[in-house]
Amino acid sequence: MKAHVLRRYGSPDALELTELPCPVPGPGEVLVRVRATSVQPFDWHLMRGEPRLARLMPGGPGLFRPSLPVLGADIAGVVEEAGPGVSEARPGDEVYAMSGQGGFGEYAAVKVADLAPKPAALSFEEAAAVPMAAQTALLALRDDGGLRAGQHVLVNGASGGVGTFAVQLAKAFGGIVTGVCSPANVDLVRSLGADEVVDYTKEDFTRLGRRFDLVVDIAGSRRGSAYRRVLRPGGIHVQVGGRGSRWSQPMGRMFATMAAAPFLPHRVAITTGPWKETRRNLMTLTGHIEAGELRPVIDRRYAFDDIPAAVRYQEEGHARGKVVVTVAP
Known part of the structure; x- marks a missing residue:
């Protein structure tokens, strides 16, 4: 699969579009064909390894090199394969997720605890703007x-x-x-x-x-x-x-x-961040979306190959709402 890989801290130019093996879903995970992702401060903070104080903390971005090679916390896509013990999602299901990583690639292994069915009223790009x-x-x-x-x-x-x-x-x-x-x-x-x-x-x-x-x-x-x-x-x-x-x-x-x-x-x-009960929270948000009470505001849309440009724009700090990326049509 193709993915924008981060091998060193730096500017968006540090993101390298390359081929990687497709992830294999483990217990409690599904393999998602990523249709869209979004870009946010969480991603570019990890990209730059900043604030540097965070590198010293457990679960931080990594002291000398990035701990997450494929960024992209928000994912919207289609389940391709279910890992062992998974009953909450099946191949063909349209989902959206806050996985913390993987959205800058064509496929991502996502915990079922971090995803929910995609709101029917939203496109993949709109759904990818929601999770985090x-x-x-x-x-x-x-x-x-x-x-x-x-x-x-x-x-x-x-x-x-x-x-x-x-x-x-x-x-x-x-x-x-x-x-x-x-x-x-x-x-x-x-x-x-x-x-x-x-x-x-x-x-x-x-x-x-x-x-x-x-x-x-x-x-x-x-x-x-x-x-x-x-x-x-x-x-x-x-x-x-x-x-x-x-x-x-x-x-x-x-x-x-x-x-x-x-x-x-x-x-x-x-x-500090939505790291607990993500599936329940996403279902709550879906309820507000379906009730017409919540809609994502999208400033700009980028193609998959242009993820570095999307990160560069978001990092400027002037985006109105969200910046989204179409990974696959």
């Missing part, structure tokens, strides 16, 4: 934020991959939603259901003079202490990622936020 970003938004709002109907929620970074899903899910949960974004994305965020949109070039959202029950900070553009000005007593600040750096960010910002938490009048939580 939408799950992250789901966990930030439902699990870490405990959002309830009627509560006021602010989403900082409302026009990106996670943010566009967060706005829609917050509305689906009955929240009263304020989105923060650049002026170019105001109409987009409003079209996703936001009750109010703040252009951060014109207003400082931490000085609006209003209080929120929940702030989901995806952009990471403010210190954690700034949220005392916008959160009600007992409100929750959920940090999701943030701007990266070569050595420590966004990890350093997350550590600083948690270190300050005991001295703040509001609660603090960090959403």
